[in-house]
Amino acid sequence: MKKIFSIPLIRGILWQVIGLLIGMGIVAGIRLAMGLPATGPYLVTEHAWVFGGFLGTLTFLAGHGVMGDWFKWWRGEATSDHHEDKPGWEKYFGPSLDHKVIGIQYAVTGLIVMILGGTFALIFRTELALEGMQFLKPAQYNTLMSMHGIVMIVVILLGIGGMMNYLVPLLIGAHDMAFPRLNSFAFWIVVPAAVWLLSSMALGGIETGWTGYPPLSANMKIVGQQMFFLAVFIVGWSSVLGGLNLIVTVVRMRAKGMTAFRMPIFVWASIATSLISLTATQLIGLSFQMVMFQRLFGMGFFDPAKGGNPVLFQHLFWFYSHPAVYVFILPGLGIVSELLPVFVRKPLFGYRWIAMSSLGIALVGFLVWAHHMFTSGMNEYLRVPFMYSTLLVAVPTGVKFFSWTATIWKGKIDNPVPTPMLFTVGAILVFLLGGLTGPPNATVSTDLHLHDTYWIVGHFHDTMFGGFMFPFFAALYYWFPKATGRRMNETLGKIHFWLMTPSFFVMSLGMMYIGLNGMRRRIADYDPALNFQPMHLVITIAGYLIALSVLVFFINLIASLRNGKVEKGNLWNSRSPEWLVESPMPAHNYEHPFEVVGEPYDYGLAGSKYVEFAKHK
Amino acid sequence: MIHFVTVGILVMVVAILTYFGATSVGLMPVQASAQAVPIDWMWNWQVIAISFLFALIVVPIFYSIFVFRRKKGDTSDAEHIEGNTPLEIAWTVIPLIIVVTFAYMGAYSLGESRRITDPEAMIVKVTARQFSWTYEYPDGFVSTELHLPVWKQVILKMEAVDVIHSFWVPEFRVKQDVVPGRVTEYRITPNLVGSYKVRCAELCGSNHAFMEGPVVVSTQADYDQWVAEQIEIASANTPEGRGKKLITENGCVGCHSVTAQPGPSAPSWFNLFGEEVHLADGSTITADEAYITESVLDPAAKEVEGYAPTIMKPFTFTQEQIADIIAYIKSLK
Numbered sequence A: 001m002k003k004i005f006s007i008p009l010i011r012g013i014l015w016q017v018i019g020l021l022i023g024m025g026i027v028a029g030i031r032l033a034m035g036l037p038a039t040g041p042y043l044v045t046e047h048a049w050v051f052g053g054f055l056g057t058l059t060f061l062a063g064h065g066v067m068g069d070w071f072k073w074w075r076g077e078a079t080s081d082h083h084e085d086k087p088g089w090e091k092y093f094g095p096s097l098d099h100k101v102i103g104i105q106y107a108v109t110g111l112i113v114m115i116l117g118g119t120f121a122l123i124f125r126t127e128l129a130l131e132g133m134q135f136l137k138p139a140q141y142n143t144l145m146s147m148h149g150i151v152m153i154v155v156i157l158l159g160i161g162g163m164m165n166y167l168v169p170l171l172i173g174a175h176d177m178a179f180p181r182l183n184s185f186a187f188w189i190v191v192p193a194a195v196w197l198l199s200s201m202a203l204g205g206i207e208t209g210w211t212g213y214p215p216l217s218a219n220m221k222i223v224g225q226q227m228f229f230l231a232v233f234i235v236g237w238s239s240v241l242g243g244l245n246l247i248v249t250v251v252r253m254r255a256k257g258m259t260a261f262r263m264p265i266f267v268w269a270s271i272a273t274s275l276i277s278l279t280a281t282q283l284i285g286l287s288f289q290m291v292m293f294q295r296l297f298g299m300g301f302f303d304p305a306k307g308g309n310p311v312l313f314q315h316l317f318w319f320y321s322h323p324a325v326y327v328f329i330l331p332g333l334g335i336v337s338e339l340l341p342v343f344v345r346k347p348l349f350g351y352r353w354i355a356m357s358s359l360g361i362a363l364v365g366f367l368v369w370a371h372h373m374f375t376s377g378m379n380e381y382l383r384v385p386f387m388y389s390t391l392l393v394a395v396p397t398g399v400k401f402f403s404w405t406a407t408i409w410k411g412k413i414d415n416p417v418p419t420p421m422l423f424t425v426g427a428i429l430v431f432l433l434g435g436l437t438g439p440p441n442a443t444v445s446t447d448l449h450l451h452d453t454y455w456i457v458g459h460f461h462d463t464m465f466g467g468f469m470f471p472f473f474a475a476l477y478y479w480f481p482k483a484t485g486r487r488m489n490e491t492l493g494k495i496h497f498w499l500m501t502p503s504f505f506v507m508s509l510g511m512m513y514i515g516l517n518g519m520r521r522r523i524a525d526y527d528p529a530l531n532f533q534p535m536h537l538v539i540t541i542a543g544y545l546i547a548l549s550v551l552v553f554f555i556n557l558i559a560s561l562r563n564g565k566v567e568k569g570n571l572w573n574s575r576s577p578e579w580l581v582e583s584p585m586p587a588h589n590y591e592h593p594f595e596v597v598g599e600p601y602d603y604g605l606a607g608s609k610y611v612e613f614a615k616h617k
Numbered sequence B: 001m002i003h004f005v006t007v008g009i010l011v012m013v014v015a016i017l018t019y020f021g022a023t024s025v026g027l028m029p030v031q032a033s034a035q036a037v038p039i040d041w042m043w044n045w046q047v048i049a050i051s052f053l054f055a056l057i058v059v060p061i062f063y064s065i066f067v068f069r070r071k072k073g074d075t076s077d078a079e080h081i082e083g084n085t086p087l088e089i090a091w092t093v094i095p096l097i098i099v100v101t102f103a104y105m106g107a108y109s110l111g112e113s114r115r116i117t118d119p120e121a122m123i124v125k126v127t128a129r130q131f132s133w134t135y136e137y138p139d140g141f142v143s144t145e146l147h148l149p150v151w152k153q154v155i156l157k158m159e160a161v162d163v164i165h166s167f168w169v170p171e172f173r174v175k176q177d178v179v180p181g182r183v184t185e186y187r188i189t190p191n192l193v194g195s196y197k198v199r200c201a202e203l204c205g206s207n208h209a210f211m212e213g214p215v216v217v218s219t220q221a222d223y224d225q226w227v228a229e230q231i232e233i234a235s236a237n238t239p240e241g242r243g244k245k246l247i248t249e250n251g252c253v254g255c256h257s258v259t260a261q262p263g264p265s266a267p268s269w270f271n272l273f274g275e276e277v278h279l280a281d282g283s284t285i286t287a288d289e290a291y292i293t294e295s296v297l298d299p300a301a302k303e304v305e306g307y308a309p310t311i312m313k314p315f316t317f318t319q320e321q322i323a324d325i326i327a328y329i330k331s332l333k
Helices: A008-033 A046-064 A068-074 A089-093 A099-128 A138-172 A180-188 A190-202 A223-252 A265-297 A310-344 A351-367 A383-392 A394-408 A419-436 A444-450 A454-484 A490-516 A533-563 B002-024 B036-067 B085-113 B220-235 B239-249 B289-297 B319-331
Strands: A594-596 A611-613 B122-129 B132-136 B146-149 B154-160 B165-168 B175-178 B184-188 B194-199 B212-218 B276-278 B284-286
Touching (some): A008 A046, A008 A190, A099 A138, A099 A180, A099 A190, A099 A533, A138 A180, A138 A190, A138 A223, A223 A265, A265 A310, A265 A351, A310 A394, A310 A454, A351 A383, A383 A394, A394 A419, A394 B036, A394 B085, A419 A490, A444 B085, A454 A490, A454 A533, A490 A533, B122 B165, B154 B165, B154 B175, B175 B184, B239 B319, B289 B319
Antiparallel strands (some): B122 B132, B154 B184, B165 B175
């Protein structure tokens, strides 16, 4: 028993529960002392849950030990900058400062949470396969659909956190991130938030979708709604701190000779992403906090009866949540640009243009938020400038596609195609479908029809699969040998790809088709007169096939950890520095520092080198 | 050179096939409003652009993968092509021009779909509530069905009493949110006689999926006849008539069915009066005046078996009004 509680994760969760109970007790006590009722339909009142949740988050972090060094500094004790992790799996449950351990913590947590998010989707997808309500109540459907949305968003944030944390210091030749303790903190704060998010299912659920628009979200008398807001608020901290850390790392810690335009392209993508998450995340935190306060203290920010404005919430919310979709996709697109040259054995076509297109997307992305609100009742003339700015995003996105196509052109791709390259090409095709189905939504007149339909659901899944899921899988197959010294099974990888890709196209095209014909999004059941049942059945089957393919991936991942073919060298024949040293990567990265002496992607140029390692330490 | 020519031809072929393939499966529901015309025009140009750009990217990628892939025994790298600045400028500037053109077309089609063809258009007041639509006509009656005469522009002035809803008739193409605390406007000119449905397009709570209501576009003669009937019903001062008016105006029928087909969220009123009702606590009760009165004034007092806990707010009707409602319920057989 004592041994179990010595594991930081378990200890943290225990402390989290204690913190929750203490917080609840404090608020309940104060309310009783004031002569107010302290109990509610969910044991105690909402105030007690929120304060308990807030306190429980802090006690998790304190109990887990991720703030240990800060407490020591507070007491005037010095700490080492080089914490040595214990060998074995235990370090993954504790506050390691090694960016590679943290990267793997992010990625593995993301994969585990992905199982949950996917399961939610399968449950409500099964319900939708047939007309009429089969086994879910509408409120349960709404909760599952909302949870699928927000849980998958957390998965994506964890996934890109994993890729950026693991890769960026390796790619730029740093021994770690600039702020290792903050890095660990930014990961571990997600864990209590995830607990609150899942707890909302037991506390009445959330019925508003992940967007949580008031007045609905403010009127729903369920504590789950509030725990959802609290969880997202806390996850936001992870994004802000992670973005800050990454920008400082790239600005300050690049290897000698690595000028801006000699950085690996994934580093450019990470910078663009981090700029957004550092500066925009506050707005979703703020908008959710305002709804929380409207519920807790009766502040009428979005309540028209008190002079509030429900549309204001949408402006605040989308000011983050539109740029956020670029946070989700830019690292994935960076992975595509990073892997293509390795597998086609050619330089990345128009490197500078691709680098600048990421920044262009990030910056224009701040000026487009109201395209989610064309039907909202916002000022109708303002819709037109937002249409222009949104359509402008197509230009830098187009530069990426044309440059990728030109990179592939005349490339010598191995036959058979290696699994990471399959997923890279899959990412381009799926993201292409997402990119091409975007402009009709950006155009006000057609969006009046398309908004809030299944067309949007299909479009959005295209962008997320093309911009995150496919590149994430590509990255996992590609860098797995770097992290473990073994490679994943190629046959299972190909089964994963060939099962997932056609199923995904069927699913998203089916969604778009019924959406155009009148299928609304976020509905638990549909009008039999529309005759959508056959297509819904097809979409559900495709969804199950995608789940099956991901199951194959998990089997491959676990089996390869133990029995994968040992690969300690540069198996992809890459020029990138992390592949020029033996796998798995040693704890403090490069034993000898390297100097950048050439261009990163000069494949096909005889005698060229990207980096040179110093002979002596 | 031969590669570029082949790819060019293939791009055109694939683009044309994609366009005709996409349009032949029936991408849009029937067009039932004048506003749908410019919107569908815009949509058609978008499908053309999508088909062409799809082919422009997909064809060279697949062509290259199949034609240039590694030959057996070849271990060398590919040709060292770093980039081409004029090409990059071209595929930045040309898309920019296309995008601005499309944005202009979008603004133009939006303007067309908002065009005021009848400055004195009839105004129908729409009230959206969880989970029903009601319509107040200038002739002084309230209906749960929206009837419109064909080829006449009408303005819907829409208000929501609780949360945000969205008014969408797919066949009209246009969608407009209905927001608490403000009046939003929906200007439409139906141009095809038929029966459609308004479908709430903004998630508005548990039974959002079922927030649909009939929309009937009819000839002027049929419309006039319907209006006359409605006026007659509204002016017939019977208890059943007054009861029906009350339950329509207050949106009760959004959840409570008045036909043999029960709704998903609340008990049906069809054949209700005098029947045994099974309650959630396991007991049974006869649906008499006392039970119905209590259920109106305090909906949570007796929960019916098989339904989620009620979200209905207590109503403050007078005893006379409740008697009218009961009279109406009695008539549902």
